[in-house]
Amino acid sequence: MDGSHRIVDDPADVTPAWLTEVLRAGGADVEVVGVRFEPVGTGQTAVSYRFHLDLAPGDAGRGPVSVVVKMAGGAPEVRRRLRVAYRNEVGFYRTFAGRARVRVPRCWSAELSDDEYRFTLVLEDAHPARAGNQVDSCTVAQAALAIRNLAGLHAPFWNDDSVTDGTDWPARLDEAGMSFLGKVATSAAAEFTERYRAGLGPRDVDTLLRAAELVAGWGKYTSDRFSLVHGDYRLDNLLFSGDTQVRAVDWQTVEVAFPGRDLAYFLSTALAPAERRAHERALVAAYHQRLVEYGVPDYPVDLCFEDYRRGLLQGPLITMIGAVYASAERTAGADRMFLSMAANACAAIRDLDALALLSA
Incomplete structure (x- = not known):
């Protein structure tokens, strides 16, 4: 997949095949065979979901059992106002997170659309934090x-x-x-x-x-x-x-x-x-x-x-x-x-x- 396929607006689009590709691109050689999700957080400027992953037999311990997927939400006029915020967050994980000493969730994928109205982050699930x-x-x-x-x-x-x-x-x-x-x-x-x-x-x-x-x-x-x-x-x-x-x-x-x-x-x-x-x-x-x-x-x-x-x-x-x-x-x-x-x-x-x- 190129980066555009890693941008979703609906948690229903996060399929086992989608997560398998994302995790493999992020360094985890696993196959996801099943997912279920629930919303997390209050979502002032975006929406987030926790995805529970079923890994293929033999892949246990080689990848995460859950991740948090964060994406844009709201009408186009809302996204237009927030597109700088979307760019900032994706840009932080892509550009600065690896150079900083601050502790943050591991980022498996960070993608932003060309018009900056859509973004998707796949992050380490810090639960039960x-x-x-x-x-x-x-x-x-x-x-x-x-x-x-x-x-x-x-x-x-x-x-x-x-x-x-x-x-x-x-x-x-x-x-x-x-x-x-x-x-x-x-x-x-x-x-x-x-x-x-x-x-x-x-x-x-x-x-x-x-x-x-x-x-x-x-x-x-x-x-x-x-x-x-x-x-x-x-x-x-x-x-x-x-x-x-x-x-x-x-x-x-x-x-x-x-x-x-x-x-x-x-x-x-x-x-x-x-x-x-x-x-x-x-x-x-x-x-x-x-x-x-x-x-x-x-x-x-x-x-x-x-x-x-x-x-x-x-x-x-x-x-x-x-x-x-x-x-x-x-x-x-x-x-x-x-x-x-x-x-x-x-x-x-x-x-x-x-x-x-x-x-x-």
């Missing part, structure tokens, strides 16, 4: 695991001007791009704070609106360092096996940007404010230590903590844009998630005086 939950928070041990994993993404591409050589992506916003992002942020903030005003309270509304106003000029404070960043590195996009292993998924927002944005976004939204206040310096130090172990030079831990403060606009930015422009139908569960993330991010911004830092 469980996705984190923004509302429930995570343990401090899980937070430490996640930020050390994050360092494995940032370190290999740290201030590397060749990171995008040979590709016309991922995005790297210039001054004009940041200005446009600022307009998107202020528009999203106006709608988000109106929609959730009762749940936020006046202090958080004020913090969110002021934070959005600073996005356009954010580049002035975040131009000294860059790397490949996830862009949406949060609990719901992490698969935990207890407190010992984690895998990062959903690479649709990957870009070249200030690494402190990923760090701040995760820590400010993953932990309740009291837990974050008690442990954030130690957690930032753990992230920094892993960067050093991976070879990042001349980066003192105090500067790393300053970058954490500088990255704190990422929390309200992604939360508000995600809520306002989501393609999925609004639900009570999603509302609780967005409110939790916004409230936690606002508390961190106030605790660390980020608005004053980024407006000086």
Whole structure:
């Protein structure tokens, strides 16, 4: 099969013969003789299914017994808006996953249509690992695991001007791009704070609106360092096996940007404010230590903590844009998630005086 045959829109098109070809192309010399599937995840921008595989006699142990197949969903106008996200995720697995030290599911196949409206990923099934939950928070041990994993993404591409050589992506916003992002942020903030005003309270509304106003000029404070960043590195996009292993998924927002944005976004939204206040310096130090172990030079831990403060606009930015422009139908569960993330991010911004830092 050429790559176009590995792109599907319907789980019914994932046949034993299709999976046999995909797995063999990915390095597993097995024959799939039967499949069954069920949906997994909530699918904000795509849909995913777990496929249970029956392998031919004699092939047991030579290939996976299940995989996750992720594909595009929705009407053409929805896909048109999301095609950059589709390109990013396929591109990450094809271009960067093998060079990064971040732990991710093994990718058996990653294909994108020429018009970028359709894509299909065949990924390692991390079951029984469980996705984190923004509302429930995570343990401090899980937070430490996640930020050390994050360092494995940032370190290999740290201030590397060749990171995008040979590709016309991922995005790297210039001054004009940041200005446009600022307009998107202020528009999203106006709608988000109106929609959730009762749940936020006046202090958080004020913090969110002021934070959005600073996005356009954010580049002035975040131009000294860059790397490949996830862009949406949060609990719901992490698969935990207890407190010992984690895998990062959903690479649709990957870009070249200030690494402190990923760090701040995760820590400010993953932990309740009291837990974050008690442990954030130690957690930032753990992230920094892993960067050093991976070879990042001349980066003192105090500067790393300053970058954490500088990255704190990422929390309200992604939360508000995600809520306002989501393609999925609004639900009570999603509302609780967005409110939790916004409230936690606002508390961190106030605790660390980020608005004053980024407006000086």
